[in-house]
Amino acid sequence: MPRPATAEAEIAEELAVVRPALLPAYTEALPGARAAVLTRLWRGLTHDPLPWVTGREDTRSGVVLRLADGRRLEGPAPDPYATGDRVTAVRLDGTEYDDPARLTADLAVPHSGSFAAELAHSAASLALSRAGQRGFDGLLPGSGDGVPVRDWEWEQRVVDGHPFHPNCRSRPGFSVAEQLAYGPEHRPVVKLGPLPVPAGECLVSGAWPEWLRDGERVLVPVHPWQAAHVLKGAEARPGTGAGALAAHPLMTLRTLALPDGPHVKTALSARLTSSVRDISLGSVAASAVLSDFGQAVAERTDGLLRITRTLGAVAAGSPDLTAQLRESPEEYTGLGERVVPVAALAATDLPRSPAWLARLARLALTACLRLLELGVALEAHGQNLLVVLSPDGEPVRLVYRDLADLRVSPERLARHGIPVPDVPDRMVTDDPVALRRKLFGSLVAGALAGTAGSGAALRAALEDAVRGLPRTPDLAALLDGPLPAKALTLMRLSPGTAGDQWTDLPNPLRFGSG
Numbered sequence: 421m422p423r424p425a426t427a428e429a430e431i432a433e434e435l436a437v438v439r440p441a442l443l444p445a446y447t448e449a450l451p452g453a454r455a456a457v458l459t460r461l462w463r464g465l466t467h468d469p470l471p472w473v474t475g476r477e478d479t480r481s482g483v484v485l486r487l488a489d490g491r492r493l494e495g496p497a498p499d500p501y502a503t504g505d506r507v508t509a510v511r512l513d514g515t516e517y518d519d520p521a522r523l524t525a526d527l528a529v530p531h532s533g534s535f536a537a538e539l540a541h542s543a544a545s546l547a548l549s550r551a552g553q554r555g556f557d558g559l560l561p562g563s564g565d566g567v568p569v570r571d572w573e574w575e576q577r578v579v580d581g582h583p584f585h586p587n588c589r590s591r592p593g594f595s596v597a598e599q600l601a602y603g604p605e606h607r608p609v610v611k612l613g614p615l616p617v618p619a620g621e622c623l624v625s626g627a628w629p630e631w632l633r634d635g636e637r638v639l640v641p642v643h644p645w646q647a648a649h650v651l652k653g654a655e656a657r658p659g660t661g662a663g664a665l666a667a668h669p670l671m672t673l674r675t676l677a678l679p680d681g682p683h684v685k686t687a688l689s690a691r692l693t694s695s696v697r698d699i700s701l702g703s704v705a706a707s708a709v710l711s712d713f714g715q716a717v718a719e720r721t722d723g724l725l726r727i728t729r730t731l732g733a734v735a736a737g738s739p740d741l742t743a744q745l746r747e748s749p750e751e752y753t754g755l756g757e758r759v760v761p762v763a764a765l766a767a768t769d770l771p772r773s774p775a776w777l778a779r780l781a782r783l784a785l786t787a788c789l790r791l792l793e794l795g796v797a798l799e800a801h802g803q804n805l806l807v808v809l810s811p812d813g814e815p816v817r818l819v820y821r822d823l824a825d826l827r828v829s830p831e832r833l834a835r836h837g838i839p840v841p842d843v844p845d846r847m848v849t850d851d852p853v854a855l856r857r858k859l860f861g862s863l864v865a866g867a868l869a870g871t872a873g874s875g876a877a878l879r880a881a882l883e884d885a886v887r888g889l890p891r892t893p894d895l896a897a898l899l900d901g902p903l904p905a906k907a908l909t910l911m912r913l914s915p916g917t918a919g920d921q922w923t924d925l926p927n928p929l930r931f932g933s934g
Contacts, residue, residue, distance in 0.1 A: 427521070427540035431548055434596035445551035451518070453547035453589075455505035457539055458520040460586040462507045464909025466498040468923045472529045487527075500905075500925045501865075501875040503583045503766065519543075520586065531913045538590050538912065546589035548599060549579050552606045568768075571750050571806075572604075572668040572677040574760045577767040579605045581671075583802070583870035585908045591673075593649065593690045602645060604669040610676055611664035612684060613647055614639035617736040623701060626708040626732040629745070640736055641665055641743045643674060643686040650689045650740050671763060671803050675822075677748060682731055685744040685822075698739035702844045703824050707733040707744060710823045713841040717796050718820075725787040725818040726752045749806050749819040756811035759819055762867040763802025770813060777877065778884035780807060780815045781868050785885055785895075787818055788863055792894050795832030797858040799825040801866040827858045856897055857904040857922055864898065865905035865925060878928045886929075902927055 428450060435443050466476070466483055475486035478497070485493040495510035509518045517523035521540035524532050568574045581588035591599055600606050616637040624638065632639040642651065667676035667684060674688035687699055707730045714727035728747040735742040749759045762780075765772060784807075788800055798804070798820055806819040830840045831850040840848070849855065864882070872878035889895055902924035911921050 427537070427544040428547070431544045431596055435548070438597045439600060442548075442551045446547050449547040449550040450543070452505050453543045453550060454519050455508045456546060456580060457543045457586055457588065458510070458518065458523070459502070459505060459507040460582075460584055460588060461520045461524070461539065461909060462495050462510060463498055463500055463502075463584060464586060464907070465493065466495070467500050467905075467925055468907040468910040470529075470910055470913070493527075499875045501869040501872065501878045501928060503870060503873045529913065531915055534915070535912050538587050538592070541592055542587045542590035545591050545594075545599060546580060548596065549581075549589055549603065549605045552600070552603075553579055568758075570668075570677070571748060571759055571761075572670060574758075574764045574768070575670045576604050576607050576668075577764050578671050578761075579767065583763070583766070584866070584905075587692075587908075587912065591690070591692060594645070598645060602643075602669055602673060604671060604673065608669065609666050610644065610669055612641040612643060612667055612676065612686065613664050615642045615647075615651075615736075615741070616640075617741070621737060623704055623735040624732065625704055625706070625734075626711065626730060628732040628734055632745075638734055638736070639663075640734055640741055641684050641686055642741070643676075643688050646687055646689060646740070650687075671761065675746075681748075683728075683746045683748055683821075685746060687740055687742045689740055699733075699735070699742040699744060699824075700739055700844075701735050701742075704733040704735040704742055704744070706841075706843050707823075709841050710826075710843060713843075714820075714823050714826075717791060717794055717838065720794060721787045721790050723817060724783060725791070725820060727823070728752075728819060728821040730823070746821060749821060752817070752819050753808055757816070758809045759806050760809060761803060762805045762807055762871055765807070765871045766873060770809075772871070774877065774880050775884075776813075776815075777868075777872060777881040780871070781881045781885035782889075783807070783815050784818060784863060784868065785889060788859055789889065789892065789894055792855060792859055793832065793892055794836050794838065795829040795834075797827040797829075797855040798862070799858055800863040802870050805863070805867050825858075827855055829855055852893070852897075856894060857920075859894075860898055861904045861906055861922070864928065865903050869928070875926075875928055879930075882929055899929060900927075 435446055472488045473485050474488050477484040482494060482496040483498060487493060491513045493512050496507060509516050512523060512526060521536045524539055525536035601608050602610055616634050616639055619636050619638050622638045628638060665678060667678050669676050673692065675683055675685045677683050685699065689698055711730040715729060718725055718727045728749055731745040731747060733744040753759050788798055791798060804820055804822050807815045808817045808819060810816050827847055827849055829850045830848060833840055869878050872881055904922050905925050907921045907923040
């Protein structure tokens with residue numbers, strides 16, 4: 421089997437053809453990209469419940485993991501809330517590894533070969549993303565003074581992808597030319613081809629607009645990658661001429677912002693970080709109901725949080741040919757305000773003092789715990805959760821987008837006189853553990869931790885933020901127990917296991933306290 425690091429050479433070869441001027445910056449970025457992926461991998465190896473790790477020993481110099489076959493894996497003391505390129509090497513039975521793909525391949529545990537290939541691609545693609553920023557003077561189109569103006573411009577600042585997932589930039593199935601053409605960090609304009617489908621063959625939810633109709637046909641916006649790789653037959657290929665929609669890709673890659681209109685969520689049947697994500701037919705059918713429900717429950721946060729409306733959704737017989745139109749978060753800003761995805765905060769030069777981070781954490785916990793008490797657990801990770809900043813940079817309210825992965829509790833909703841919406845069964849649970857995992861794993865272990873950048877900074881922000889909050893059972897679980905987080909490394913090494921798998925991280929409120 422080829423060594424997984426060949427992904428670096430393959431991208432270099434393609435880059436030499438399609439964008440040779442980037443090749444020196446790409447080569448220079450490779451060591452840092454490997455360290456960034458290794459940092460994320462080491463977090464998973466030391467904190468996920470991996471069945472072949474049989475023991476752990478904390479030493480003065482770091483951590484030793486004992487493997488089932490008797491080998492020892494040694495590395496620095498892990499901070500599960502740290503971001504960046506902090507882990508530059510670990511040792512497996514005395515041999516030093518600075519390449520996460522080679523380390524994973526040589527671990528030789530079940531499914532490590534395929535995971536190693538993903539890690540190699542993640543590191544190489546991350547180097548490509550970082551190379552694309554070299555020589556970039558900080559100015560974005562339309563910004564003038566270097567401060568982004570539009571919501572999509574903030575999203576272009578996120579270069580490294582998921583702050584804790586080892587597959588933070590893995591884009592298998594994308595050539596170098598396609599990464600440059602479609603990746604938001606490369607700042608492209610993507611043309612979505614409208615594919616005409618007879619209205620009688622479509623499932624439509626909400627109000628599909630007239631400007632995306634052609635008589636008795638519905639025009640479905642199609643991502644060009646989807647058109648090239650998934651849709652088959654000339655009759656299934658949308659046009660890219662005068663009728664194409666010029667749009668700016670957001671962090672999710674498959675959702676794009678029209679310059680003066682809504683966001684378009686397209687079908688993009690490619691594996692990015694963990695799984696192939698589509699827009700299921702059930703999601704399309706439930707989108708209008710979910711949108712109305714989200715708007716209604718958000719009203720109970722006293723203006724602390726708003727939820728973007730889904731304007732319309734369409735499915736043309738298959739998850740491979742679907743689309744949703746969603747309000748831009750800019751609809752919820754006032755004069756001089758800016759709306760920024762939480763995941764983009766760490767990638768900007770906005771002032772983020774410890775006190776500022778505590779105010780953000782308090783705003784987020786107040787709003788999201790209130791919704792959780794009502795019976796709605798948001799998946800409030802850094803892509804879905806946005807913060808509205810006042811003209812002087814203070815967090816004033818939150819905006820949440822994309823309701824596809826929330827959870828609702830009939831028991832809690834009934835307690836507050838709220839009817840249970842007609843949503844897919846997978847969204848419905850009264851299990852408090854499942855509800856808290858959904859919220860705390862995304863908000864605290866994800867969005868807030870990624871913004872804080874370390875366990876110590878997260879601890880300080882939370883200590884300040886939780887003062888005075890109502891001591892509900894949900895808050896008590898956050899204060900007193902471990903913090904749930906998705907076991908991202910375990911999930912990639914368990915391809916036959918459906919659904920999310922979880923781990924417990926050290927409580928950030930006690931992090932570093934011994």
